[in-house]
Amino acid sequence: MSASQPVFRYRAFLCYSHRDSVWADWLHHALESFPIPPRLVGIETGAGVIPPKLAPVFRDRDELPSAANLSAKVSDALAQSANLVVICSPHAAQSHWVDEEVRTFQALGRSDRIFCLIVDGEPGASRWAGREHDECIPSALTHRFDAAGHETDERLDPIAADARPGMDGKADARTKLVAGLLGVDLDDLRQRERRRRRWNLSTAIAAGFALLCLTTALAVNAVIARHAAERRQKQAEDLIGFMLGDLDDKLREVNRLDILESVGMRVEQYFASLPAADVTDESLAQRAKALLKIGSVHRDQGRVPEATSAFDLALAASEKLTHDMPDNAEYRSLHAESLTWLGMVDWSQRRLDAALARFVAAREILMAARARGAEDSDVLDRLAIVRSNAGRIFEARGQLDSARVEFAAVMELYGALSRREPEKLQWKAELGYAHRNLGRIALAEGALADSIREVVADRRIKTSIAVLDAANNERREDLAASNAALGDLLHLAGELDLAQAYLKQAVDESEALVAIDEAGTDWQLEAARYGWMWARVARSRGDVVEASRRATQSATRLDALLAKDPKNVEWQREQLKASLEATRCLLAQQHPDAARRAVHSVTALMTQLRAADDREGALLAAQADVVAGDVAAASGDSEGARAAWSSAMRAARTLANGSRDPATLDVLVTASLRNGEAQTVEPTVAALARTGYRQADFLASLGRAGVSYEPDAAIREQIESMLRTEAVARSD
Numbered sequence: 001m002s003a004s005q006p007v008f009r010y011r012a013f014l015c016y017s018h019r020d021s022v023w024a025d026w027l028h029h030a031l032e033s034f035p036i037p038p039r040l041v042g043i044e045t046g047a048g049v050i051p052p053k054l055a056p057v058f059r060d061r062d063e064l065p066s067a068a069n070l071s072a073k074v075s076d077a078l079a080q081s082a083n084l085v086v087i088c089s090p091h092a093a094q095s096h097w098v099d100e101e102v103r104t105f106q107a108l109g110r111s112d113r114i115f116c117l118i119v120d121g122e123p124g125a126s127r128w129a130g131r132e133h134d135e136c137i138p139s140a141l142t143h144r145f146d147a148a149g150h151e152t153d154e155r156l157d158p159i160a161a162d163a164r165p166g167m168d169g170k171a172d173a174r175t176k177l178v179a180g181l182l183g184v185d186l187d188d189l190r191q192r193e194r195r196r197r198r199w200n201l202s203t204a205i206a207a208g209f210a211l212l213c214l215t216t217a218l219a220v221n222a223v224i225a226r227h228a229a230e231r232r233q234k235q236a237e238d239l240i241g242f243m244l245g246d247l248d249d250k251l252r253e254v255n256r257l258d259i260l261e262s263v264g265m266r267v268e269q270y271f272a273s274l275p276a277a278d279v280t281d282e283s284l285a286q287r288a289k290a291l292l293k294i295g296s297v298h299r300d301q302g303r304v305p306e307a308t309s310a311f312d313l314a315l316a317a318s319e320k321l322t323h324d325m326p327d328n329a330e331y332r333s334l335h336a337e338s339l340t341w342l343g344m345v346d347w348s349q350r351r352l353d354a355a356l357a358r359f360v361a362a363r364e365i366l367m368a369a370r371a372r373g374a375e376d377s378d379v380l381d382r383l384a385i386v387r388s389n390a391g392r393i394f395e396a397r398g399q400l401d402s403a404r405v406e407f408a409a410v411m412e413l414y415g416a417l418s419r420r421e422p423e424k425l426q427w428k429a430e431l432g433y434a435h436r437n438l439g440r441i442a443l444a445e446g447a448l449a450d451s452i453r454e455v456v457a458d459r460r461i462k463t464s465i466a467v468l469d470a471a472n473n474e475r476r477e478d479l480a481a482s483n484a485a486l487g488d489l490l491h492l493a494g495e496l497d498l499a500q501a502y503l504k505q506a507v508d509e510s511e512a513l514v515a516i517d518e519a520g521t522d523w524q525l526e527a528a529r530y531g532w533m534w535a536r537v538a539r540s541r542g543d544v545v546e547a548s549r550r551a552t553q554s555a556t557r558l559d560a561l562l563a564k565d566p567k568n569v570e571w572q573r574e575q576l577k578a579s580l581e582a583t584r585c586l587l588a589q590q591h592p593d594a595a596r597r598a599v600h601s602v603t604a605l606m607t608q609l610r611a612a613d614d615r616e617g618a619l620l621a622a623q624a625d626v627v628a629g630d631v632a633a634a635s636g637d638s639e640g641a642r643a644a645w646s647s648a649m650r651a652a653r654t655l656a657n658g659s660r661d662p663a664t665l666d667v668l669v670t671a672s673l674r675n676g677e678a679q680t681v682e683p684t685v686a687a688l689a690r691t692g693y694r695q696a697d698f699l700a701s702l703g704r705a706g707v708s709y710e711p712d713a714a715i716r717e718q719i720e721s722m723l724r725t726e727a728v729a730r731s732d
Contacts, residue, residue, distance in 0.1 A: 084115070116141065432458040619655055
């Protein structure tokens with residue numbers, strides 16, 4: 001070896017997005033197993049002395065940490081690698097870590113030892129309007145970087161092999177990469193590869209006659225081997241059943257989305273590799289379950305298109321199973337679960353008609369299965385889930401009677417499951433959620449005390465199972481949600497100290513869960529939601545500085561979530577709620593200019609909400625108009641203030657028609673008082689007094705307008721009695 005040639009530990013470093021792990025598996029094996037012609041071994045080229053094998057090739061199989069810099073292991077491997085091979089795809093082009101690895105390798109002064117394998121997307125698509133998402137070349141591969149990591153004007157044109165269909169193809173792409181890594185002429189390597197293939201073909205022909213003679217004897221052995229293969233397939237599928245069942249449950253308890261995704265992808269790869277003749281009904285059902293697991297993880301990560309694709313494939317598999325075996329309860333449950341997941345995607349995008357249609361279809365499938373005698377726990381659980389989801393859609397549309405029917409059925413189903421399997425804590429947790437659902441209906445009907453009673457029942461259940469299953473993060477998440485729901489209701493009842501105590505517990509627990517896994521979008525969403533709710537109570541108690549900090553933190557967190565999925569309507573609405581609370585804090589601190597900028601930043605979302613086809617969206621738009629009017633008034637724009645408050649009044653009048661929901665009546669009263677129309681809402685004020693409603697901002701509006709207000713004493717006593725009982729229960 002030439003003295004000028006450095007010695008490297010690795011022949012190459014594979015740089016790729018972990019979403020392209022299947023390609024990385026193939027390329028890693030393809031490079032290390034490539035048969036280098038013996039006559040080339042030992043020849044010195046510009047790339048160094050040709051080795052007998054292209055091994056070892058470094059591949060980092062671990063997801064990179066959520067940190068600003070590459071790990072020490074990866075940085076060291078880059079320094080010890082003779083070449084960098086980048087798997088180029090839209091995933092790689094969007095990956096921060098792929099860019100970092102390329103930049104780091106270039107800073108080592110070895111830009112000429114970078115090679116590319118294009119597997120998907122289109123090079124240069126970022127320059128085409130509407131095709132930017134198809135770009136497959138990471139930005140760090142377009143220009144050279146100096147030793148300090150700074151981009152230069154010199155363009156970088158690495159050798160690129162193209163494994164896409166219709167291009168080089170896998171085999172030629174591998175040969176092209178190997179030629180570049182070895183520093184030899186591609187045609188020379190191809191000729192040697194063709195000679196090797198001809199030799200192999202000749203050898204195969206010569207051996208063919210001998211193999212023919214053995215065929216008869218091997219036929220007998222093939223039957224035996226077939227039975228052994230079937231036995232091995234059964235063992236593999238039993239193991240997969242464990243991976244999709246018990247292992248999945250335990251990983252969800254600790255929210256290890258990364259491992260869950262890896263498990264699901266490995267299972268899917270196994271099923272995709274099965275010959276069509278080996279695909280049984282059982283294996284197809286397991287594949288559908290794996291796809292649902294993969295889709296649910298993608299959904300938790302905010303990767304909605306990938307989630308939808310997995311759910312669609314699962315639906316197709318389950319439809320085939322139920323078509324072939326319509327009486328099989330397990331397959332019907334799987335079909336319903338596939339519809340449910342797709343309905344939840346529709347729901348998150350606020351496609352309520354589509355979501356309800358899927359939920360109702362799933363409900364009918366499961367009710368039909370139950371009518372045929374299917375009473376196993378899985379069918380009952382799936383039926384309860386889909387009826388709960390349908391109830392939420394009815395609730396969003398203001399169809400409270402229909403929602404109550406669904407929620408009461410859910411209560412009955414989980415009550416039956418809890419009695420059947422008293423040791424299973426999940427049934428008890430779901431029973432708690434059923435109480436909370438009924439609590440929301442009670443609140444929408446103006447029964448604040450009944451709503452608190454249902455949520456207290458939910459919290460007692462969640463507290464007990466959190467103690468019994470303390471290591472389960474889902475139990476911690478459940479209890480945090482119960483604390484937040486109770487704190488929010490107590491805020492409406494004017495019990496600010498208790499409200500803050502419960503919300504603080506919710507915030508502390510949700511932040512602890514986020515610290516475990518920052519990639520979990522559900523935990524991030526909950527932490528943001530509980531944060532702005534706590535901010536609202538803190539502001540009402542006079543701690544405006546802390547309130548402003550919490551509300552701003554929540555809005556920032558939701559901005560980050562929306563960067564992952566800008567179309568997620570639930571996240572959009574939470575972001576607006578957090579922004580509105582931050583704006584109220586700015587007004588309380590007498591910063592009208594900053595408040596005006598804050599309102600302006602959410603104007604587009606407010607306009608979108610005014611056209612919403614559900615009550616929640618329309619109510620939120622009206623609440624936003626009240627705040628916008630307050631901001632305009634604080635800025636001296638009386639005409640703009642009156643216009644915003646009038647818009648809120650019009651929307652609230654429509655929503656309040658026949659409604660007893662305190663939040664809706666609050667907006668109508670508040671906007672009317674702002675516009676000097678106190679007499680028109682006297683009946684509404686009286687209706688709110690009968691509920692025991694004492695929300696701090698509402699009381700302040702009444703006070704400024706000089707309107708007297710006496711909440712119903714009997715309702716107040718009911719609420720205080722429940723709180724005393726709950727305080728005793730907490731102390732025990």
